[in-house]
Amino acid sequence: MIAQDKLTHLPERFPYSCQWEITCRCNLHCVMCYTDCFNRPDAIRQELTTAEILRIMDDLAEAGTLELCLTGGEPLARPDFFRLYEHAIHCGFLVTVFSNGTLITEAQADRFAALKPHHIEISLHGMTRETFERIALGQGSFDRCLQAIGFLLDRQIPLVLKSTALTLNQQEILTIKRYVESLGTVRYKLGEEIRPELDGGTGPFQYALSEQDLADLNRQDSDLQRDACRRDSTEPPPCRSGMQRFHIDAYGQLQLCSGNRRQSYDLRTGSFHTGFFEALPTFACDWKTPPESSLIQLTTHHA
Ligand code: SF4
Numbered sequence: 001m002i003a004q005d006k007l008t009h010l011p012e013r014f015p016y017s018c019q020w021e022i023t024c025r026c027n028l029h030c031v032m033c034y035t036d037c038f039n040r041p042d043a044i045r046q047e048l049t050t051a052e053i054l055r056i057m058d059d060l061a062e063a064g065t066l067e068l069c070l071t072g073g074e075p076l077a078r079p080d081f082f083r084l085y086e087h088a089i090h091c092g093f094l095v096t097v098f099s100n101g102t103l104i105t106e107a108q109a110d111r112f113a114a115l116k117p118h119h120i121e122i123s124l125h126g127m128t129r130e131t132f133e134r135i136a137l138g139q140g141s142f143d144r145c146l147q148a149i150g151f152l153l154d155r156q157i158p159l160v161l162k163s164t165a166l167t168l169n170q171q172e173i174l175t176i177k178r179y180v181e182s183l184g185t186v187r188y189k190l191g192e193e194i195r196p197e198l199d200g201g202t203g204p205f206q207y208a209l210s211e212q213d214l215a216d217l218n219r220q221d222s223d224l225q226r227d228a229c230r231r232d233s234t235e236p237p238p239c240r241s242g243m244q245r246f247h248i249d250a251y252g253q254l255q256l257c258s259g260n261r262r263q264s265y266d267l268r269t270g271s272f273h274t275g276f277f278e279a280l281p282t283f284a285c286d287w288k289t290p291p292e293s294s295l296i297q298l299t300t301h302h303a
């Protein structure tokens with residue numbers, strides 16, 4: 001969120017940006033979702049409690065964390081979501097919320113307006129009810145998502161709308177993008193990455209577009225093509241995960257990033273300071289590119 005060149009005054013290792021998957025709960029079951037495998041009662045019972053999250057948030061604030069992204073699952077599916085959100089704002093974090101939008105009522109939009117986030121990112125899977133709900137597997141989700149977008153726009157809450165390019169929506173991606181452009185100040189992001197499920201399942205990959213389909217899609221729009229060219233032609237910036245960025249999962253495990261959970265430090269039993277400064281530096285990632293390499297680096301994002 002904050003450009004790396006504005007952060008030169010920070011020590012090389014400083015916990016400034018956190019992505020926190022506060023739950024794997026969700027009211028939807030999107031076909032490409034990687035967290036839905038843990039959206040079941042026995043797993044939900046293991047998730048961090050309200051008190052545990054508030055305590056860890058206080059530790060992050062104490063350590064100097066500036067950016068906090070609350071994601072899921074669907075963060076608003078936690079009954080205590082606004083307690084956590086409002087605490088995060090009062091801690092002084094720049095808070096981003098990743099949401100499917102479908103649980104945002106007018107009253108909740110008012111709560112966001114009263115204590116504004118840095119921005120909210122909502123997944124917009126399609127521009128027809130049929131396509132959206134074939135992906136989200138939730139009846140009525142298309143209308144509720146569009147309604148939430150309207151509630152948030154009415155209150156001037158900064159919004160980003162995003163889609164994952166899939167076989168099910170490839171014909172509607174450009175229509176989604178045009179719709180987002182028609183909203184004026186709203187930014188659009190197209191994700192191309194599909195991930196395995198957290199339990200190792202590979203179901204989401206059956207909806208992945210081929211490289212040829214992705215190239216054909218990008219060629220139809222100058223912004224998409226420019227982004228694709230940039231991804232393919234520039235030296236990737238060095239990965240800051242574990243140095244200035246980190247991830248916490250729904251069970252309090254501190255990790256390098258959401259895409260690499262091979263090693264974890266348990267924040268339920270240990271301190272954030274020890275986890276960040278002593279454990280994370282020992283965690284490995286096969287995909288971190290050395291500075292002299294020209295290999296394209298994997299990006300990570302939430303569907
Ligand atoms: S992708 Fe997001 S909205 Fe869809 S099921 Fe997963 S957590 Fe829910």
Ligand code: SF4
Nearest residue numbers: 239241257285287288
């Ligand atoms: S998976 Fe990617 S973002 Fe995560 S630590 Fe490895 S290189 Fe960095």
